[in-house]
Amino acid sequence: METKTLILPESFYNRDTVNVARELIGKVLIRKIGGQVLSGRIVETEAYIAEHDPACHAYSGKTKRNEVMFGPPGFAYVYFTYGMHYCLNFVTEPDGVAAAVLIRALEPLEGIEIMKSNRNQEDIKNLCSGPAKLTQAMEIDRSINGIKLNGSDIVVRESSFNDFQVGISTRIGINKGVEFPYRFYQKKSPFLSRREK
DNA sequence: TAATGGATGTTCT
């Protein structure tokens, strides 16, 4: 009997970013903080690739803000935007290649009461249904930027439930690179940042 | 259900 690796290895991220974004759908994000465990299924992602993608933060070269994207795969890139929000990405592709996957929505699994408190929100469908909502629910901020995945703060693992379809669309909230079909989501999930049409 | 505009601060031009 073949044993299955539960935690996604660095090699999972050291690949084409679009494939990583698609295959992250259904995986489980685990946030460990203060002895507590918060977790959720990834139901929505987007790929950002500096080489040809003007919507990518690293498209115009390396800066203090985006330097983590230029580093090795399997690290967290967290940025601050719109004056009040944080967003979580996983760095992909080899060291020196700037690309990442934005985590846009989760289906809450563990620590739901803590997430409700963090979000001041009782509706489970409104805890992690957006990139800035899930960082608020999971207490992710600038201190997470540049940390290695699968360490003491954030772990990503396989899920035993894989009976779902993956939808593809253009990305949300951007003005450049709008034509790329780089958004992936679990079809029929009630926990997406936008309802399916 | 859809469209609008305000909140808020960091980064880049």
Next chain:
DNA sequence: GAACATCCATTAT
């Protein structure tokens, strides 16, 4: 000075 990988409350349909 402008833009920004967003969210929320308010208003209109």
